[in-house]
Amino acid sequence: MGCSLxxxxxxxxxxxxxxxxxxxxxxxxxxxxxxxxxxxxxFSFLSFPGRWAGESFERTSEEIAAMNEASHLTRDASxxxxxxxxxxxxxxxxxxxxxxxxxxxxxxxxxxxxxxxxGKFRSYFKCQRTGCGAKKKAEWxxxxxxxxxxxxxxxxxxxxxxxxxxxxxxxxxxxxxxxxTCSHRCLEIKTLPLGIMIPIESCPxxxxxxxxxxxxxx
DNA sequence: TGGAGTTGACCGACACA
DNA sequence: TGTGTCGGTCAACTCCA
Numbered sequence: 636m637g638c639s640l641x642x643x644x645x646x647x648x649x650x651x652x653x654x655x656x657x658x659x660x661x662x663x664x665x666x667x668x669x670x671x672x673x674x675x676x677x678f679s680f681l682s683f684p685g686r687w688a689g690e691s692f693e694r695t696s697e698e699i700a701a702m703n704e705a706s707h708l709t710r711d712a713s714x715x716x717x718x719x720x721x722x723x724x725x726x727x728x729x730x731x732x733x734x735x736x737x738x739x740x741x742x743x744x745x746x747x748x749x750x751x752x753x754g755k756f757r758s759y760f761k762c763q764r765t766g767c768g769a770k771k772k773a774e775w776x777x778x779x780x781x782x783x784x785x786x787x788x789x790x791x792x793x794x795x796x797x798x799x800x801x802x803x804x805x806x807x808x809x810x811x812x813x814x815x816t817c818s819h820r821c822l823e824i825k826t827l828p829l830g831i832m833i834p835i836e837s838c839p840x841x842x843x844x845x846x847x848x849x850x851x852x853x
Numbered sequence: 854t855g856g857a858g859t860t861g862a863c864c865g866a867c868a869c870a
Numbered sequence: 871t872g873t874g875t876c877g878g879t880c881a882a883c884t885c886c887a
Contacts, residue, residue, distance in 0.1 A: 744858060746879060759878070
């Protein structure tokens with residue numbers, strides 16, 4: 636079990652998870668803020684909410700029924716069955732492409748699966764920077780394509796382009812986070828009032844972005 | 854033509870009988 | 871311990887600018 640940081644931005648939820656062996660010597664609150672720092676630095680939403688390429692995404696009841704039917708098949712056959720159904724519906728392939736909000740890093744998509752257990756599609760991304768092992772997974776429900784959950788794995792070995800963007804005078808957070816939650820293996824719960832100033836150096840917009848932070852045990 | 858996305862196949866982990 | 875299912879990843883393929 637590890638520590639997780641959650642942020643809700645304009646109704647869309649994202650999540651950052653940390654390894655179970657993360658340093659626990661610091662206070663829960665400090666841990667929460669430390670974890671949030673790198674995450675928020677890359678969290679410069681210049682285009683949000685996420686949307687599908689092409690025409691607006693709407694799933695018919697027949698398509699949903701086909702997905703449920705496919706979920707009873709084997710892992711790879713389920714996606715195949717679903718796609719076969721879609722082909723029969725003569726819908727555009729591009730309308731199922733996911734467009735994620737910019738987060739300050741360049742990602743390379745290397746896979747996508749329909750996860751049976753959670754009933755969502757999951758796309759896999761790697762950071763394109765050479766030598767950087769950071770990854771992220773984007774999950775979304777077919778019926779709620781704007782409800783995208785992004786899980787970040789690993790750390791970036793480089794800065795995000797958010798710094799360069801900021802230097803040009805462009806607001807980093809067009810739509811700042813409305814809530815940030817840290818779930819941590821601790822014995823106490825920290826709750827900070829709205830609008831609190833976060834004493835973290837090198838974060839140019841954190842105080843303006845964070846309106847609520849609290850840490851709970853998991 | 855090269856980069857990015859798609860997708861079938863493969864592999865290791867895990868649950869269960 | 872064998873079998874089936876799962877999530878994660880690879881790599882060939884397709885698409886598009």
